[in-house]
Amino acid sequence: MVSRVIPVDPFDLVIFGGTGDLARGKILPALYRRWRAGQIPPGARVIGAARAAHDDESYRVLVGQVLAAADGGPDELAGFLRIVAYQRIDVAADAGWEALAARLADGAGRVTAYYFSVAPGLFGSLAARLQAHGLAGEGARVVVEKPFGNDLASARRLNRDLAAHFEESQIYRIDHYLGKETVQNLMAVRFGNMLFEPLWNSQYVDHIQITVAETVGVGGRGAYYDGAGAMRDMVQNHLMQLLCLIAMEPPARFAPDELRDEKLKVIRALDPVKPHHIVRGQYEQESCGYRAAVGNPRSRTESYIALRTHISNWRWAGTPFYLRTGKRLVARSSVINVMFKDAPHSIFGAEAGRHANVLSIRLQPNEGITLKVTIKEPGPGGMRLVDVPLDMSFAEALGAEEHDRPDAYERLIMDVIRGNQTLFMRGDEVEAAWAWTDPIIAGWEARGDVPKPYDSGSTGPGDAELLMQRDGRRWQGIKP
Numbered sequence: 001m002v003s004r005v006i007p008v009d010p011f012d013l014v015i016f017g018g019t020g021d022l023a024r025g026k027i028l029p030a031l032y033r034r035w036r037a038g039q040i041p042p043g044a045r046v047i048g049a050a051r052a053a054h055d056d057e058s059y060r061v062l063v064g065q066v067l068a069a070a071d072g073g074p075d076e077l078a079g080f081l082r083i084v085a086y087q088r089i090d091v092a093a094d095a096g097w098e099a100l101a102a103r104l105a106d107g108a109g110r111v112t113a114y115y116f117s118v119a120p121g122l123f124g125s126l127a128a129r130l131q132a133h134g135l136a137g138e139g140a141r142v143v144v145e146k147p148f149g150n151d152l153a154s155a156r157r158l159n160r161d162l163a164a165h166f167e168e169s170q171i172y173r174i175d176h177y178l179g180k181e182t183v184q185n186l187m188a189v190r191f192g193n194m195l196f197e198p199l200w201n202s203q204y205v206d207h208i209q210i211t212v213a214e215t216v217g218v219g220g221r222g223a224y225y226d227g228a229g230a231m232r233d234m235v236q237n238h239l240m241q242l243l244c245l246i247a248m249e250p251p252a253r254f255a256p257d258e259l260r261d262e263k264l265k266v267i268r269a270l271d272p273v274k275p276h277h278i279v280r281g282q283y284e285q286e287s288c289g290y291r292a293a294v295g296n297p298r299s300r301t302e303s304y305i306a307l308r309t310h311i312s313n314w315r316w317a318g319t320p321f322y323l324r325t326g327k328r329l330v331a332r333s334s335v336i337n338v339m340f341k342d343a344p345h346s347i348f349g350a351e352a353g354r355h356a357n358v359l360s361i362r363l364q365p366n367e368g369i370t371l372k373v374t375i376k377e378p379g380p381g382g383m384r385l386v387d388v389p390l391d392m393s394f395a396e397a398l399g400a401e402e403h404d405r406p407d408a409y410e411r412l413i414m415d416v417i418r419g420n421q422t423l424f425m426r427g428d429e430v431e432a433a434w435a436w437t438d439p440i441i442a443g444w445e446a447r448g449d450v451p452k453p454y455d456s457g458s459t460g461p462g463d464a465e466l467l468m469q470r471d472g473r474r475w476q477g478i479k480p
């Protein structure tokens with residue numbers, strides 16, 4: 001099944017921070033892949049903008065090096081580099097702005113997207129300068145990355161800084177989890193089929209598990225990460241978004257505000273988390289444990305968190321949602337498990353065994369959906385029941401390998417150009433998520449909570465197992 005590629009109209013995309021990690025690692029490769037797919041027309045322009053002393057030619061050399069390892073022949077790369085340019089600029093001062101405005105004047109009337117791939121501390125000044133130089137008009141869109149604030153107060157400040165110069169309809173807050181194929185499929189499965197929605201509530205669902213496990217440690221982000229931790233870095237944004245999509249009511253239409261209104265209602269219905277429903281962990285490793293990796297021997301920041309929360313509304317009252325995420329775990333795996341209740345009565349007797357249905361939505365790796373159903377164990381010897389997976393691997397079902405499908409950044413950047421905000425977070429959503437997160441963090445800071453150590457390569461601290469066991473449940477395995 002080959003996906004249709006609809007070329008977009010010529011546009012300008014200015015990447016502020018065009019020489020940085022994010023630009024090199026994600027944004028430029030994503031644009032190149034869309035170029036190769038034929039979605040970006042030759043009249044488009046990608047303008048790197050940063051403080052480094054490049055000109056168009058030397059920036060093209062840099063971009064060429066960045067993309068050298070990507071698929072594609074020399075002609076394709078040369079074609080892409082022709083639409084690439086560079087503007088030296090200081091987003092916190094006046095240097096370079098007149099020249100940028102002059103370049104962009106050539107493209108008047110087209111969509112112009114500004115990717116804020118710089119530190120969030122620069123967002124306010126960047127937004128103000130765009131407007132001061134007449135670059136914040138109707139066709140302008142701004143793309144901002146996480147972290148969107150460090151708490152509710154800073155998120156509000158960022159929202160205010162952006163709202164002073166741009167309409168909400170011009171602001172695209174990226175959470176790349178929302179760009180994943182399976183996340184959108186989650187909505188297709190829920191709202192495109194009759195089968196699941198009638199069962200999608202506390203009457204039939206025992207509980208829901210959301211796991212985002214990483215094998216990597218903090219890498220080169222030690223200083224940032226130690227100031228944030230798993231709660232701010234993963235739960236407040238990625239896991240919260242997944243929770244919203246799994247729990248929200250069906251929106252009337254698959255349209256930006258309809259969808260975001262429903263997500264917001266979920267966040268606002270979340271109960272505060274009780275201290276004994278949270279487990280924080282920090283990985284230990286002989287060569288370089290968490291504290292050594294961040295260079296802070298007394299760090300109390302969590303590299304792992306597991307928690308239980310509830311949504312106080314008609315659909316979900318009484319159904320716990322268990323969230324966990326961590327670094328240096330046994331496998332890289334992001335999965336949502338919808339754990340259905342047992343059948344109310346077994347006609348086969350206790351010896352046949354009982355197995356509840358589980359719907360697993362795998363986000364990475366091997367995107368796909370599995371439904372565990374109970375059947376009779378084949379062969380003679382009476383009626384014994386076993387689980388078998390009904391497996392829908394997207395790679396097989398859609399006939400496309402994972403690497404042939406657009407990744408999250410490709411999809412999201414093209415959505416910005418097309419003006420589709422459905423998969424981006426609205427300002428009030430982000431603030432509501434911080435309003436839920438802040439008291440949790442304040443609570444453990446007030447208590448002087450120290451994260452529990454866990455072995456690198458494990459499934460996390462033992463207390464996370466206890467969190468489940470106390471409720472008579474257990475985590476599904478973390479499998480690659």
Ligand code: NAD
Binds near residue numbers: 051052145146
């Ligand atoms: P980086 O430090 O690698 O790059 C920063 C870029 O900003 C550089 O191009 C630098 O020249 C430019 N810059 C800094 N000050 C400037 C100024 N005054 N004027 C003009 N340009 C200036 O950072 P990064 O890792 O690319 O991250 C960029 C943003 O994206 C940050 O907000 C970060 O939190 C976020 N982010 C990054 C990643 C990632 O994978 N690197 C992932 C998620 C979010």
